[in-house]
Amino acid sequence: MNTDVKYWFLRNHQLFNQLNDLQYDELCVIGRFKEATKNEVIYFTHERLERIYFLKKGVVKIAYVDNNGNEITKDVLKEGDIFGEISLNKNVDHSGEYAKAVSSDVCICSFRIDDFEKLLSKNPQLSLKFSKTVGEKLTTIEQRYTNLKFKDVKTRLFEFLSSYATKNGELHNGFLTVENVFTHQDIASIIGSSRQTITTLMGELEQEEKIKYTRKSIKIL
Amino acid sequence: MNTDVKYWFLRNHQLFNQLNDLQYDELCVIGRFKEATKNEVIYFTHERLERIYFLKKGVVKIAYVDNNGNEITKDVLKEGDIFGEISLNKNVDHSGEYAKAVSSDVCICSFRIDDFEKLLSKNPQLSLKFSKTVGEKLTTIEQRYTNLKFKDVKTRLFEFLSSYATKNGELHNGFLTVENVFTHQDIASIIGSSRQTITTLMGELEQEEKIKYTRKSIKIL
């Protein structure tokens, strides 16, 4: 990828849009850029440990393989999201974890966390924005945790779909519509349920005319 | 509280220990200090929204009252932990949430998040440390979420006690020992279970000689 394109990518990421040209140049030098196509694996555990990733374009799935050999989806990310070693701590164990492109147009920029730390300490504004981004992720996961503790599967399912659609979809003649990148199994592992239960409840929610779910799209009514 | 004492408090918090004297003076001016004794409530929702809290000393419980009037514990914090509006985002809804002193020697320093943001943007080092602290919290809650999804209550209970003891306790002739500030009900609401189940499992874990639990202390064997 040539420098102009890199430059453009970073310019358009919410975290970096207030930097000046010189700072951009530096970013481009230390960043690693990667494009990926459907089902391509973006990192494996050992190399992940050291890096933080910025998803510029496309959809990425964070997953790992459990003891029984099943792929367990942890999260699905879209444009503007960050992943990898967000805590900037090298000693966290993420064995088995990997990221996989879900769409065919994935564009990612990554930094070694040492480099990224240096960058942060030189750019207070960037650092502050970064804190807020991490804080946002914290809020999301806290919400999911509370839901998992106190709400039944059906509620969790509906709230998951709603919040996903709110965040990533758009209003389309009356209802929130968003492209569907999930299988029932994906949703089950994200919200903490089983594949079969999701299938059943998805049916019920359709009956109740709360959602419209196809393999292509999700609509919230 | 006089300025000397304030000064000392902040000096000793991990987040602030690399600031110079001038920066400390500023901290002391914009920070609000508070001491609290057992069962004293530290904030109510409406004022919490604007503030971030640093726990310098003692034990604090974060809780809220649910629709049935039960107090639900969300977390229990110790020396060095932060709480309140960690995401620096004023628009998060935390209705009903409050913090309560569990020990009799609680010391807290808080900042309005606007002030704190300014502080961060002037101190890149502080900002970086703050990011890491938030990141750490994120890692913890992600771990809890995964546990809640895939592990049974007994495992969660044991891992909760272990990690709490590891973080806050000390090795005492052979086993990890930590002061006990939890009721069974507290633990139940933190790890997502019921009071009765915790009681039963606590008994089992004692039988299996994995823990020793009294109202005063928790030991991991």
Place this chain on the structure above:
DNA sequence: ATCCATCTGTCGCCTTAGCGACAAGTAACG
């Protein structure tokens, strides 16, 4: 067009753990 892999739909069984009820233990406070 056909094949194979993956995804969705449905059924029934069975386990985990939640919940009400009540008893016994502990400790704070007058």
Place this chain on the structure above:
DNA sequence: CGTTACTTGTCGCTAAGGCGACAGATGGAT
């Protein structure tokens, strides 16, 4: 010390939802 409030312990019932099994649908690859 005795009253009262909170915490722990125990039992039995019940429901939510996990899980195996299998059938049908969908869709990409050759």
